[in-house]
Amino acid sequence: MNSKDSVIIIESPNKVKKIAGFTGARVFATIGHFMELKNIETDNNYKPVFDYVASKKQSIFSYINACKGKKVYVATDPDREGYGIGYMFYSKIKNVAKEVYRAEFHEITESGVEKGLREAVLFENTNKKYYEAFLGRRVSDMLIGYTLSPYISNRLNIKGLSAGRVQTPALSLITDRENEIRAFDNLSEDEKLTYQIQAKILINSQECIIKQIAEDKEFKFNTLKEAQEEIQKLSGVNNAMLISIEKKEVKSNPPKPYTTSKLLKDGSKKLKISTKEVQDIAQKLFEAGLITYIRTDSEFLSQEYLKSHQIFYQNLYPETYQYTEYKAGKNSQAEAHEAIRITHPHKLEDLKAMLQNENIAQTKEIELYKMIFLNTLCSQSKAAVYENTTLNFKIKMNDFRLSFKNLIYEGYLKLLKNTGFGPNDENKLENNSNALDSNNQEIDDDKDNNNLANNKINSIENPINLDISKLKPNDLIPIKEIFIKALNKNAPKRYLESDFIEVLEKKGIGRPSTYATYTTILSKREYILIEDKKREIAPTQRGMSVIEFFKNDTNAWILDIAFTKEMEEKLDLIAQNEESYINFMKQIHSKIGNEIKFSGGSNTKHQSQSEQSEKSKGNNNAKGSNKIPSSQKQIDFCKAIAQTLNINLPKNLEKTAISQKTLLTNTLKNSMRKNTRKKMRIKNNFDRHNKHNVYKGRKG
Structure with missing residues (x-):
C-alpha cells in the first residue's frame, strides 16, 4: 500500500523504519507521552492542565508542521492510553492537516500495517469517550498521589513516602500476606x-x-x-x-492464547527475570514484527490468522492439530483486540534463523519468542x-x-x-x-x-x-x-512476582498497560524487596509502616480493593458513555475529603507546601507542646505499628504527642536503616542489570 504522500504518527521510534518501508509514508514517533500533566483545576470540573514535555517540544512542533495539508494516520498504540496520546496529537493538527485518521497496528508486518491503514476511520468519528477514560485514570492518579503522598510523609515525618490509587492497595496485599506469614510462624509446632x-x-x-x-x-x-x-x-x-x-x-x-498477565507470569517464572524485563523483550519482539501487540486482556484470535495457521500446520501436525476459536474473555475490554501470538506460521527448526534475520539474538529474547510460539501452536491443538x-x-x-x-x-x-x-x-x-x-x-x-x-x-x-x-x-x-x-499445614507464602500480576488481575486492579510497573514502582519507593532467584516479594518496614498508618487513618479507603476495582470498572463505563469523567473525579475527591488540599504543581512543590503547613501548626503550638497529651487514636496507632514492626516504644508514650511522634519516627528510621541496608544492596545489584524501556516518556 503506497502512502508516500501521507504522514503516520506512532509512539515507538523502533517501528519507524519498518512502517516507512512498508508504506512509503513519512513516519514520526512521539516516544510515548509528549504532553505532561502539570495541574488539575479542581474548582473547574477537574480540568487538566497539560504542557509539552520540554525535551520533546521541538520535535513535536516539527511533526505538526510536516502534517500541514497532508493526510495523516494517527497510529499510536491500540489501547486506551495509546488513544489518549493520539487524541492529543490529533487536537494539535486537526485544523492544519488535510484529513486525520485513526489507525491501529496490531502487528508490525506488511499485512498488519496495510490492514490498519485500510480500516482506518476519520479521527473525528472515533469514540472520544476513550480520551475521557484516559483522562480519568491519569488525573485521578495525580489527585490521589499529590494529596496523600505529602500527607503521609508529614504524618510519619519521613520524606519521600508516596501513595497511589493502585500502588497502595497492591502494597496492602503484600503486607497482609506478610502478616499472615508472621501469624503462622507464631503458632506452636x-x-x-x-x-x-x-x-x-x-x-x-x-x-x-x-x-x-x-x-x-x-x-x-x-x-x-x-x-x-x-x-x-x-x-x-x-x-x-x-x-x-x-x-x-x-x-x-x-493452554489458551497469551494475555498480557499470563505472558508476564510465565515469562518471569520460566526465564527467571522480572516482569518488567519480560515486557521489554516482548515489546522488542512486537516492534520487530514477530508477535502481535503485547498489551491485551483478550484471548481472541482473528479468523485471518486461524486460516493461515490451519493451512501451514494442519498437514505438519495431523495427529495433534485442531482448529479452535477463542473469545476475548469475560473480563476483556476489547473484543477486537487479539491475544499475544506469533505473526507468521513457521517450523520450530526455523525459529532461530528467522529471529537472527530480525536481529533477535539474545538468549532470553529467543526463549521468550519460543514460549509464545509454542503457546500459539498448542492453542490450536487437541487436548x-x-x-x-x-x-x-x-x-x-x-x-x-x-x-x-x-x-x-x-x-x-x-x-x-x-x-x-x-x-x-x-x-x-x-x-x-x-x-x-x-x-x-x-x-x-x-x-x-x-x-x-x-x-x-x-x-x-x-x-x-x-x-x-x-x-x-x-x-x-x-x-x-x-x-x-x-x-x-499449608503455610502462607510470599507472592512471587510472576504470580502477583495475576492476583491483581483477578482482583480487578489495574490494566494490561500497567501490570509490569507496579512492582517496579514499589521497589523504587523502597516499599518492597524482590529476593532470590524465585523473585519473592517481601515488604520492607517502610512499606509495612505505610499500610499500618492508613489502616488507622481516615483515608483507609485507599486500601479497599473493592473500591479500587469499582474505579477501574467506572473507567470502562466512561469509555462506554455510561459514566462521566466529572462524576468519576467527584467520587474520588469526596473520598479524600476537605482535610487534605490539592494545590497543583510538581510533587516536590506539593510536599513542601504540605510540610510548610504542618510546620506552621507545630510552631503555633510550640510553647505548650509538652503539655498536650496524645489522643487515644494516636496511642493505639503507635502501639499497632510498633507491634507489627517489632520495635520498642518508650514507657511515657501517653505523655506528649510531639515526643511520641519524634520517638516513633526516629525508631522507624533507625530500624529501617539497620535492617534493609543489606537487602538494598541486593536490590541495587538487580537494578544495575535492568534495561531502559524505549518508552521513557510513557508511564505504564
Whole structure:
C-alpha cells in the first residue's frame, strides 16, 4: 500500500523504519507521552492542565508542521492510553492537516500495517469517550498521589513516602500476606500440623498407600490425640475391603492464547527475570514484527490468522492439530483486540534463523519468542487425555481411597517434547484452562494441586505397573500397616512476582498497560524487596509502616480493593458513555475529603507546601507542646505499628504527642536503616542489570 504522500504518527521510534518501508509514508514517533500533566483545576470540573514535555517540544512542533495539508494516520498504540496520546496529537493538527485518521497496528508486518491503514476511520468519528477514560485514570492518579503522598510523609515525618490509587492497595496485599506469614510462624509446632490415618496395603505384592476420606475428600485430624483415638478402633484389622473401582477419562485442555498477565507470569517464572524485563523483550519482539501487540486482556484470535495457521500446520501436525476459536474473555475490554501470538506460521527448526534475520539474538529474547510460539501452536491443538482410576476401600466402617491417573493420549503434550517446556521439564508450559471429564464437566485444576499435564499421581510413583485387572468389589486386600501421618499445614507464602500480576488481575486492579510497573514502582519507593532467584516479594518496614498508618487513618479507603476495582470498572463505563469523567473525579475527591488540599504543581512543590503547613501548626503550638497529651487514636496507632514492626516504644508514650511522634519516627528510621541496608544492596545489584524501556516518556 503506497502512502508516500501521507504522514503516520506512532509512539515507538523502533517501528519507524519498518512502517516507512512498508508504506512509503513519512513516519514520526512521539516516544510515548509528549504532553505532561502539570495541574488539575479542581474548582473547574477537574480540568487538566497539560504542557509539552520540554525535551520533546521541538520535535513535536516539527511533526505538526510536516502534517500541514497532508493526510495523516494517527497510529499510536491500540489501547486506551495509546488513544489518549493520539487524541492529543490529533487536537494539535486537526485544523492544519488535510484529513486525520485513526489507525491501529496490531502487528508490525506488511499485512498488519496495510490492514490498519485500510480500516482506518476519520479521527473525528472515533469514540472520544476513550480520551475521557484516559483522562480519568491519569488525573485521578495525580489527585490521589499529590494529596496523600505529602500527607503521609508529614504524618510519619519521613520524606519521600508516596501513595497511589493502585500502588497502595497492591502494597496492602503484600503486607497482609506478610502478616499472615508472621501469624503462622507464631503458632506452636503442633498447631502447624494436621494428622491423617493411612494404611499400607498390598496389591499383587506391590505396596500402595490408601488414605482415610470423609464426605468424598481426604480427612484430617486437628490433633494427634484425636487421630490416636480413632486408629485404636482399627487395631487388629488385617484386610481392607475393596468397595468399588471407578475409571473416568479426563481431558487436559491446551493452554489458551497469551494475555498480557499470563505472558508476564510465565515469562518471569520460566526465564527467571522480572516482569518488567519480560515486557521489554516482548515489546522488542512486537516492534520487530514477530508477535502481535503485547498489551491485551483478550484471548481472541482473528479468523485471518486461524486460516493461515490451519493451512501451514494442519498437514505438519495431523495427529495433534485442531482448529479452535477463542473469545476475548469475560473480563476483556476489547473484543477486537487479539491475544499475544506469533505473526507468521513457521517450523520450530526455523525459529532461530528467522529471529537472527530480525536481529533477535539474545538468549532470553529467543526463549521468550519460543514460549509464545509454542503457546500459539498448542492453542490450536487437541487436548491430552488421562484415565483417572479410583479404588474405594473400607476398613471396618472407615472409608479409604487410592487414586492415580495415566496418560492415554498425548494431544498437545506431544508438541512440547524436547522443547524445554514439556510436562516433565522445569519450565513446563502452563495449562491455564480447566480440565473437562468425559461428560464435559469442569474440573477445577486449582483445587487439585496436581496439574494434569505433570502426570503426577496420588500415592503411587508409577501407576502403569499396578495391575488391577483381576480386582473386583468385595475383594479383601491385605493390610501391611495402619499408621498416623503427620502433615504440615499449608503455610502462607510470599507472592512471587510472576504470580502477583495475576492476583491483581483477578482482583480487578489495574490494566494490561500497567501490570509490569507496579512492582517496579514499589521497589523504587523502597516499599518492597524482590529476593532470590524465585523473585519473592517481601515488604520492607517502610512499606509495612505505610499500610499500618492508613489502616488507622481516615483515608483507609485507599486500601479497599473493592473500591479500587469499582474505579477501574467506572473507567470502562466512561469509555462506554455510561459514566462521566466529572462524576468519576467527584467520587474520588469526596473520598479524600476537605482535610487534605490539592494545590497543583510538581510533587516536590506539593510536599513542601504540605510540610510548610504542618510546620506552621507545630510552631503555633510550640510553647505548650509538652503539655498536650496524645489522643487515644494516636496511642493505639503507635502501639499497632510498633507491634507489627517489632520495635520498642518508650514507657511515657501517653505523655506528649510531639515526643511520641519524634520517638516513633526516629525508631522507624533507625530500624529501617539497620535492617534493609543489606537487602538494598541486593536490590541495587538487580537494578544495575535492568534495561531502559524505549518508552521513557510513557508511564505504564
